[in-house]
Amino acid sequence: MSKQVGYIRVSSVDQNTGRQLGEMDLDKIFEEKVSGKSMNRPELKAMMDYVREGDHLHVHELSRLGRSVIDLHTIVNELLEKGVTVTFHKENMVFVPGKEADPMQLLMFGMLANFAQFERSLIRQRQQEGIAAAKAAGKHMGRPAKLTDEQKVEIKGKLKQGATPTELAREYGCSRASIYNVKASKLVKAA
Incomplete structure (x- = not known):
C-alpha cells in the first residue's frame, strides 16, 4: 500500500x-x-x-x-x-x-x-564577514574559556604536588580533558 x-x-x-x-x-x-x-x-x-x-x-x-x-x-x-x-x-x-x-x-x-x-553561498559569505568584523572589533569568538590563566597555574602546581585530574576537574568545575590539556600545555608555567 x-x-x-x-x-x-x-x-x-x-x-x-x-x-x-x-x-x-x-x-x-x-x-x-x-x-x-x-x-x-x-x-x-x-x-x-x-x-x-x-x-x-x-x-x-x-x-x-x-x-x-x-x-x-x-x-x-x-x-x-x-x-x-x-x-x-x-x-x-x-x-x-x-x-x-x-x-x-x-x-x-x-x-x-x-x-x-x-542562497547557501550568500549565507556562508555573510557569516564569514560577520565573524571577521567581530574579530576585528576584538570580540572573542567561540565558547568562553572554562579556566583562567591563574587557575591553570594553580592546577599545574597542584598536579606537581600529587593531585589527580579527577579531583581537580571536580574542584574547578571542568572536565578531566581540560585538566589534561593544562597538564600538557607549555604556555603556562607552574609557580
Whole structure:
C-alpha cells in the first residue's frame, strides 16, 4: 500500500517547522533541524531507506530537501528510480517515476536548485564577514574559556604536588580533558 510521506527540514534548532506541510494528512513525517548543505542528515537517510515504490514524498519547498544542485538532482533521481513520486508544494512541481518530466519543469527545477545553492553561498559569505568584523572589533569568538590563566597555574602546581585530574576537574568545575590539556600545555608555567 502506498504511503504519503513528508520530509521537513529547518537549518537550526531554534527554527520552527510549523509552516511546512502543516495541513497535510501524511502517513509518516521525517523532520530534522540541520543544515541542508550536506547529504549527511539522519532523517534524510531514514526517509530514503523508508520510502518504497508507489509512495509519494511531499516537501514544502525545494531548498528544504537540499542546498546543492548536485545533491538535489541526486536525491530526486534516487527517489524516482525507487518508484517514488516527489512533490515540491511551494514551487508546484511534481516528479512522477517513469513519466518524462515537462522540459519547462526541468528548467525551473535546475534554476531553483541553483538559487538554493546560491542562497547557501550568500549565507556562508555573510557569516564569514560577520565573524571577521567581530574579530576585528576584538570580540572573542567561540565558547568562553572554562579556566583562567591563574587557575591553570594553580592546577599545574597542584598536579606537581600529587593531585589527580579527577579531583581537580571536580574542584574547578571542568572536565578531566581540560585538566589534561593544562597538564600538557607549555604556555603556562607552574609557580
